[in-house]
Amino acid sequence: MDEEKCTGCGVCAQYCPVTLPDPHNQNLTTYKAIDILYTQAIPSTFVVQPDYCLFLNKKECKQCTRACQTGAINFDQKPEISEYEVGAVILTTGFKDVNPAKIVSYGYQESANIVTGREFERISSASGPYGGKISRPSDLKKPQKIAFVQCAGSRTRGTGKEYCSSVCCKYAVKDAIVALEHEPDLDITIFFMDMRMHGKGLEDFYERAKKSGIKFVRSRVAEIKRVVDDEDLRIQYITELGALHEETFNLVVLPMGLEPSAGNFSLARAAGIDLTNYGFCRADLFAPLNTSRAGIFAAGGFLGPMALPDSVTQASGAAACAAELLTPTRGTIIVEKQFPEERSVGEEELRVGVFVCNCGKNIAGVVDVTDVTRYAADLGNVVVNVDNLYSCSQDTQDLIKETVIREKLNRVVVAACTPRTHEPLFQETVREAGLNRCLLEMVNIRDQCSWVHANEKEEATLKAKDLVRMAVAKARSIEALSEPIIDVIPKALVIGGGLAGMTAALSLAEQGFACVLLEKSDELGGNLRNLHYTLSGADPRSYLHELIDKVKSHRLITVHTQAAVERVNGFVGNFQTEITRGPEGGKEQEELEHGIIILATGATPFRPDEYLLGQNDRVLLLHEMEKKLATGEFIPGDRDNVVLIQCVGSRDDTHSYCSSICCSMAIKNALTIKELNPRTQVYILYRDMRTYGFHEDYYTRAREQGIIFIRYELENKPLVTAAESNVRVTVRDPVLGEDITLDAVMLGLSTAIIPDRQDNLEAALPVPRSAEGFYLESHVQLKPVDSYVDGIYICGMAHFPKSIDESIAQAKAAAAKASILLARGYVKAEPIVASCAEEQCIGCSLCAAFCPYSAITISKKGKGKKAEIIAAACKGCGVCASYCPSKAISVGRFTDEQIYAQIEAFGLKK
Amino acid sequence: MSDTIQEKTVGAVMVVGGGIAGIQTAMDLADTGYYVYLVERSTAIGGIMAGLDKTFPTNDCAI
Numbered sequence: 001m002d003e004e005k006c007t008g009c010g011v012c013a014q015y016c017p018v019t020l021p022d023p024h025n026q027n028l029t030t031y032k033a034i035d036i037l038y039t040q041a042i043p044s045t046f047v048v049q050p051d052y053c054l055f056l057n058k059k060e061c062k063q064c065t066r067a068c069q070t071g072a073i074n075f076d077q078k079p080e081i082s083e084y085e086v087g088a089v090i091l092t093t094g095f096k097d098v099n100p101a102k103i104v105s106y107g108y109q110e111s112a113n114i115v116t117g118r119e120f121e122r123i124s125s126a127s128g129p130y131g132g133k134i135s136r137p138s139d140l141k142k143p144q145k146i147a148f149v150q151c152a153g154s155r156t157r158g159t160g161k162e163y164c165s166s167v168c169c170k171y172a173v174k175d176a177i178v179a180l181e182h183e184p185d186l187d188i189t190i191f192f193m194d195m196r197m198h199g200k201g202l203e204d205f206y207e208r209a210k211k212s213g214i215k216f217v218r219s220r221v222a223e224i225k226r227v228v229d230d231e232d233l234r235i236q237y238i239t240e241l242g243a244l245h246e247e248t249f250n251l252v253v254l255p256m257g258l259e260p261s262a263g264n265f266s267l268a269r270a271a272g273i274d275l276t277n278y279g280f281c282r283a284d285l286f287a288p289l290n291t292s293r294a295g296i297f298a299a300g301g302f303l304g305p306m307a308l309p310d311s312v313t314q315a316s317g318a319a320a321c322a323a324e325l326l327t328p329t330r331g332t333i334i335v336e337k338q339f340p341e342e343r344s345v346g347e348e349e350l351r352v353g354v355f356v357c358n359c360g361k362n363i364a365g366v367v368d369v370t371d372v373t374r375y376a377a378d379l380g381n382v383v384v385n386v387d388n389l390y391s392c393s394q395d396t397q398d399l400i401k402e403t404v405i406r407e408k409l410n411r412v413v414v415a416a417c418t419p420r421t422h423e424p425l426f427q428e429t430v431r432e433a434g435l436n437r438c439l440l441e442m443v444n445i446r447d448q449c450s451w452v453h454a455n456e457k458e459e460a461t462l463k464a465k466d467l468v469r470m471a472v473a474k475a476r477s478i479e480a481l482s483e484p485i486i487d488v489i490p491k492a493l494v495i496g497g498g499l500a501g502m503t504a505a506l507s508l509a510e511q512g513f514a515c516v517l518l519e520k521s522d523e524l525g526g527n528l529r530n531l532h533y534t535l536s537g538a539d540p541r542s543y544l545h546e547l548i549d550k551v552k553s554h555r556l557i558t559v560h561t562q563a564a565v566e567r568v569n570g571f572v573g574n575f576q577t578e579i580t581r582g583p584e585g586g587k588e589q590e591e592l593e594h595g596i597i598i599l600a601t602g603a604t605p606f607r608p609d610e611y612l613l614g615q616n617d618r619v620l621l622l623h624e625m626e627k628k629l630a631t632g633e634f635i636p637g638d639r640d641n642v643v644l645i646q647c648v649g650s651r652d653d654t655h656s657y658c659s660s661i662c663c664s665m666a667i668k669n670a671l672t673i674k675e676l677n678p679r680t681q682v683y684i685l686y687r688d689m690r691t692y693g694f695h696e697d698y699y700t701r702a703r704e705q706g707i708i709f710i711r712y713e714l715e716n717k718p719l720v721t722a723a724e725s726n727v728r729v730t731v732r733d734p735v736l737g738e739d740i741t742l743d744a745v746m747l748g749l750s751t752a753i754i755p756d757r758q759d760n761l762e763a764a765l766p767v768p769r770s771a772e773g774f775y776l777e778s779h780v781q782l783k784p785v786d787s788y789v790d791g792i793y794i795c796g797m798a799h800f801p802k803s804i805d806e807s808i809a810q811a812k813a814a815a816a817k818a819s820i821l822l823a824r825g826y827v828k829a830e831p832i833v834a835s836c837a838e839e840q841c842i843g844c845s846l847c848a849a850f851c852p853y854s855a856i857t858i859s860k861k862g863k864g865k866k867a868e869i870i871a872a873a874c875k876g877c878g879v880c881a882s883y884c885p886s887k888a889i890s891v892g893r894f895t896d897e898q899i900y901a902q903i904e905a906f907g908l909k910k
Numbered sequence: 911m912s913d914t915i916q917e918k919t920v921g922a923v924m925v926v927g928g929g930i931a932g933i934q935t936a937m938d939l940a941d942t943g944y945y946v947y948l949v950e951r952s953t954a955i956g957g958i959m960a961g962l963d964k965t966f967p968t969n970d971c972a973i
Contacts, residue, residue, distance in 0.1 A: 300931025
């Protein structure tokens with residue numbers, strides 16, 4: 001297929017006689033031997049499947065080449081070997097599902113009604129095989145009772161998949177909630193061992209699922225069997241108490257565990273890098289995105305199973321790693337596209353050109369495009385009206401450009417597909433013809449006419465005429481808009497000198513940007529100072545000192561300790577920050593100027609009034625116990641009992657979220673005690689063990705070493721009383737159904753990890769936080785380090801509790817995002833920003849109060865107040881304009897005048 | 911030694927794998943000023959995410 005010629009119209013697939021299972025829909029539907037993987041696929045080129053194509057296998061057919069009107073199909077193409085010179089390589093090859101057929105007792109191959117999680121994703125998708133109607137594959141009936149079976153292909157001894165796949169609990173809950181949104185009366189049960197809903201917002205999501213009626217059954221599923229002479233399925237499961245139960249379901253979902261991609265081994269060999277025993281890429285705790293070979297980095301599923309936000313974070317982090325390495329070459333190869341100077345059209349008489357697209361048969365098959373094009377000629381100020389086979393093809397682009405120049409057009413209307421995907425392309429075309437890009441108006445006669453009215457050809461044509469008439473009416477009043485350019489001060493401010501802050505500052509400095517690092521205490525290090533051991537055995541103390549040395553000695557980093565932020569003025573690219581620094585009594589003030597801010601203010605363990613903490617010196621926070629173990633202050637004895645209680649002030653009314661890392665920290669300390677004295681008895685009282693990912697191995701090791709795990713319910717918390725020479729812990733064992741009493745020499749509490757909040761910083765920099773007080777990212781999945789304020793990024797535990805490697809990856813990601821602005825040196829505001837007519841503004845400040853992006857300031861002007869819009873921060877959402885009582889604010893490209901013109905044109909039925 | 915490495919350094923990066931991680935890393939590098947070759951085995955970029963229905967927590971469309 002010639003990518004340049006293929007317009008993605010899809011006529012070839014209509015003519016192709018060969019159908020095959022559609023991998024995008026998990027083989028639940030079919031597609032053609034020449035087809036596109038899915039409608040929105042990029043590149044939007046149709047592709048031949050060589051194993052199935054009749055012509056390639058039997059030398060007959062070629063229906064597609066006859067159908068293709070652009071001559072894009074070329075059966076003479078051969079695979080080519082290309083060589084590229086690059087400065088770094090980033091491997092992001094992902095993971096795949098464990099093959100469900102391998103778990104024989106789960107009977108995947110016995111019944112069509114046992115589906116994988118990814119199959120279920122397609123079943124619930126509106127663009128999936130059943131159009132979003134929850135149906136089961138065997139008879140397309142609605143499955144009233146659905147079961148999800150967790151840990152399918154994960155956490156299983158002897159399979160090479162002993163690890164936890166980290167994401168299956170989360171996506172099972174999501175799938176169950178989505179299914180209920182489709183069909184509220186479904187009866188859904190999730191069979192699980194531990195619900196691992198670690199991570200930001202997920203515990204609340206879990207609670208929401210429980211409240212919506214989804215049943216959670218703590219158990220191990222032994223067998224899934226098809227009911228004889230029926231399409232239903234019988235699940236045999238063993239509960240915690242050891243009882244065997246059976247229940248029948250209409251559909252069973254296996255949210256499959258994740259395993260390395262099939263090509264990992266050959267890729268590792270080709271790249272000369274190491275893999276772990278499990279077959280994922282090997283990386284170090286303190287260099288989590290580096291492979292074993294310099295210059296080759298990794299991110300996402302190639303490193304192990306992980307959720308979307310972690311993948312995205314690592315991806316940005318890996319970009320920073322490569323950028324640090326290649327700093328001297330930045331900007332040496334890329335070239336920015338140049339456009340001719342813009343023609344000023346202000347004084348010209350209106351000359352509108354209307355270009356109507358056939359989109360092959362996609363539009364023309366329903367809408368009478370010739371009729372619509374002819375109709376446009378009679379609309380006022382229209383001087384050109386033509387139709388094109390494919391408006392987006394390169395030759396048509398050239399034609400539009402030539403027409404604009406030749407006919408001196410000053411407004412261009414394109415009636416085609418969706419502006420969401422194609423507006424940037426047509427804007428570029430008019431720019432190439434010397435017009436401002438805002439002089440283009442696009443109208444969607446594909447989605448809104450030919451697609452939704454496929455069976456009403458006449459009405460679809462009438463509607464297309466209406467839309468074109470409205471677009472021309474609007475086009476008459478659209479005008480050229482400038483894109484304000486704001487310089488960025490190429491300096492960074494990093495607030496918080498813990499692991500995340502130091503890592504971010506170092507990455508920016510390595511990329512050549514000057515950086516000020518503020519720390520409120522008198523030394524760098526933050527929570528990393530509290531760590532004496534790690535699960536993998538790597539030494540956190542020596543890494544801490546190495547990192548501090550690097551930060552302090554870097555010529556581009558200025559460190560201020562005992563520092564506080566007093567005031568922040570300005571906006572993206574141009575911040576002015578007043579700080580105080582130095583010891584009490586000798587505080588100095590300083591004003592800093594910088595283009596971006598990274599918030600790495602960290603978190604601290606919660607100190608509860610519970611379990612005798614602060615009243616009995618045998619009760620300690622977990623990190624305090626770790627210190628006593630490391631310094632030899634506490635030497636566990638042969639007959640000693642040590643008890644650790646998890647989820648203290650966590651996952652309850654005090655703090656509803658799960659702090660993610662405490663289970664692994666408890667295991668680490670328990671193993672340390674066992675290493676110091678194998679005879680010491682260690683008990684971990686937990687609610688769910690959330691040793692996600694490869695930490696599961698250490699949970700297994702802990703059980704093998706005789707560490708005893710006792711689960712407790714929130715309603716039945718352990719009871720702690722002071723005894724003579726120790727503390728007495730009483731806990732109800734759910735398996736025995738009885739109270740157990742443990743006399744412990746030491747009681748360690750894993751408490752919630754709460755964000756570090758400082759009043760002065762909050763007042764100076766009101767960056768939105770979650771209800772729990774962690775900084776909010778602007779998009780949970782896709783923008784995990786961008787705050788809601790442009791130019792301010794978040795990382796480390798200020799975002800949410802996380803492990804060392806996760807903190808480092810996120811700090812690098814924040815540095816990557818910041819360096820985009822710092823390297824470019826300017827911010828370009830979109831033309832759709834709001835503007836305020838000062839003479840009409842009454843200074844009521846409603847707009848500023850409602851602006852979600854802090855893009856409006858109210859300042860004194862003469863006698864009154866006036867609103868001022870910071871173009872660099874405005875996103876053009878229009879909230880301000882809709883609230884403005886004096887109509888002083890208008891939004892570029894969507895002014896009242898333009899919208900009224902459209903509405904009036906709609907009323908002018910012809 | 912460092913000079914020879916410097917001479918050979920190229921301001922381009924190859925990203926292998928066009929799922930969400932590969933796309934993100936490629937975009938960040940290009941935005942920072944590096945030329946990127948994004949290599950994908952399948953016929954479209956998007957990887958596993960393209961096949962997901964909705965995403966946590968807003969149940970936004972994944973595509």
